[in-house]
Amino acid sequence: MTPRLVSSSLPLRRPLALIVAAALILGPCGSGEAKEEEKEPPPKTLDTVQALAPLMAQGIGWGWYFRPNLDIQISPLVIGALTAPEQETDDRQDPCGGDQPGTQSQGNPVVLYTGNKVEVETDFTTVGEMPLQLQRVYNHHWTAGGLFGNHWLSSFDYSLAFSDGEHVAWAQRPDGRRVKFLLDTASGRWYEDRAQPVAYISRHGDGSFTLFNDERGQETYSVEGYITQRRNEQGVYWNFAYAGRYLQSVTHSSGRSVQMIWNGDQLVQVADPAGTLYHYGYTANAFGNGRARLASAQLPGVPVTTVQYHYEDARFAGALTGKSFNGVRYSTFAYDALRRAVSTEHSGGIERFLFAYDVGATELVAGPPAPPRPVAYR
Template identity: 30%
Template sequence: MKPGFPGGLLLLVPALALGQSSSKDPVQHTLAQQEAFNPPLQAPDPVSPAPGGQATAGARETTTAIQVSAPSYTAGERNFSRRISFSELPLGTTVSDQFRDRGILFGGSGAITTTDAAVASSPVLAGTPLFEGDITGRFVKPGTDEAAPVYQFIWDIGHFDAAESVQMDFYGPQGQLLLSSTNAGTGSYRFAVRGGNFGIASWRMHLVSNDPGGFGIDNLYFSIPGNNDLGREMGLTECNLGNPVNPAAGNKVQIETDYQGQRPFPLTANRAYNSLSGQWTFFPRVSHQVGTIEAQVTRPDGKVLTFTGGQGAADWRTTSTDITEQLFSELDGAGNITGWRLETLDDQVETYDSSGRLIRVSERSGLSHSYRYQLDAIELEHSLGGMIRYSLDTAGRITGFTDPLGQHYTYTYNSDDMLSSVSYPDNGGDRRYHYENTTHADLLTGISDANGNRFASWSYDTARRAIRSEHHSGADRTSFDYSQLDGPGTSNTTVTNPLGKETTYYYTRINGVQRVFQVQGHASANCVAGNQQYGFDQRAFIRSKTDWKGNVTEYLRDASGRELIRREAVGTPQEREIRTSWHPAFNLPTLVAEPGRETHYEYDLKGNLTRKRVVETSAP
């Protein structure tokens, strides 16, 4: 048997990639964008059935009991607190609970607001003795003293006159030390730390060696304490059950395609509904409020990805290491944002204007789609020719579109501004959407076909979560029990399939998102959790999985989550290893090496496959 990958499969070490740069000038110093780093990821202990068949959590807990009450989420809604700059308070103020409404309480050795010679125009928070005392903080639900962790924390700190002079410690909800780090150089820095699957509950910053100038902190941002990153639970997730529902959040998602062209990189007219937002998404977009560190990118399936940066930032950070998209802002000479660029792992580039509207999508082959906006229309044109023209009413709603063949499709809305029907050309009839929930008028409860037959229905609980999914006459009925989701013990959802078989999905929260780590009961092939158990690497990508027959597969991945090594049937005589090498410019494999065979791929300058060569090798 070959040894396992370094670092183990369930217990993962923090990634401290601390590349830094700054100027030693005490006045005109540079605020470096510190590489984000992560606390350890640790899968919970396996759960086992208790007497009576009810599963109980292992001795080690990794989730915090945060009750969810009627969650809803809209792109542009804040995931992060407003900036704390300490200019809100007079100089010399002892800081403790003044920012309770934003979700943080300060402590330490008499932390006060003062000025720093390195940044004379901006107050900072410093400990006592001045610039030498400890500074501590703990996160609470805004406006309360109730402890609540965050999944990301960003702050400025300095000005350091000596390297490794200040230690920064971060603690989880049970007071466990998640990680410690020191400044690797001199100057002032912006740090970011992600909460992993514990969440950051409190922190301490303190001198550990002599630093002539001491240190202070400024410009604090953090995810709203106690909140999950609900935007990432929208759209298609790693586990969708029923028709389809995300059991980790109770989110009902419905993806509809009204038109798809036949050319390479075809024009499409897609829509995506999400019960978390209660909205239909027609186009990707970027949402950003000037002066904040938060930018949200809505994807075609309705998922919302949050990035953090700030005024003058061109390269924005992801809120979780397993987000593979990269966001950049285009800046003018004054540092104002004039546009956006999103690069995806599949080598697509999306360009947005300063208001966040999508204006161009291009793929590696050079083919592209262009978007033009008018008062009463949106035009989507293919670089090879052909156009979809959307019509808008005076309220800006999409009332229909004309496809490249000149055929017209019509959208109508009900009195609550929810899409109620789509009319198709060539006597294709209407598809009707029902919203019958008496409490939440934006919840999709059913769909009827062109003959008026209702073929799909959904029911919801008071927290907007889908509790039942079924087709006509109860066919394919799937029910969801969320009573233990985000509750005490290990967070889980129990799903009952059309045959009455129950499956329980156990979650660990990683950077604000629920991830399945173990499954008990009847497996589903429609979910990444068709396997029984999972381990994650330090970037929150799947590192190992165990299927229902006990077969173990291990993965080693690169920073983008792409597979480098896969070991199958680990620990058995049938164990085998597959290695993959990737193109330096494209997300395309150049070599897949497996026992007895190597497959080589060659591409042209646009990523088109020009040659595939299979070489027989001797099996190890």
């Protein structure tokens, strides 16, 4: 029997629902508390998955949006800093560090408490501490522009943005989070917006910034909010080099590097540390004049693999509706009028998941500012 979620008849704008399976008990990674019913696998054939209270708002784009307000609240398991409630775009992959759907996402996959469709594509990864890697993540509810255009984030998409006269800072993370920091006028620092903040941001005399993150690492940013270095607790780092606003390379402290090759404002090739090239194609003007949409990725090997990305929903230019490998359809996704995923499946109807949503009320919240664009014209 196919899982389904409780559906709503309320005509609400961009509501959310925190969807939880009653048989799941969440706990910290590795603690032994995160488990299903004793020695039972996670439920795969539930008739109904109950919609309980959401904790965070959904920001689609940049402006005023609604968040739901239900009676019961259950905190989802989140490792590290929380995304700001004004822009709930977590990809919600395995919180223990994997790139597969965890207890908070199902299907191919869909984030259960927002209906956000995400798609993880790992092009390459290296070995060692803080290894260089290129992972691209399609995130339907993240509408800003990353290195690969709108809706696509990558391992290198870190940035800072400010609002409310610089009283609020927003740190963009590659997994879709927008972490909110509030200015403490006494210290001149921005502290993460949580009860007991660990992470904070300092501004230097030259106008640049350092973010001291919750993993005891440091990130430095230019005056415009572009990341220039990411360093972990042990002193291993990545250096980011730009030509204007175009990222040219990311260099590991070991000397290995990833190189970016641009054609106008489109990132068309990436060279891994061994010099192997990965190619990317775009559909011109899909989001308006000069704003292209990622259409394909060509991955090296024998034979070469071409991944084609489909956007077949005329209502939403950025809605990923599936992908093909070397011309053979592999997956299909569908959305409702509020941009939430309602179905995912593989070719032939394999592993089909159906989703619907039940939201009792909404609350108006303001969306954060757009993060800095990685190129000049997107």
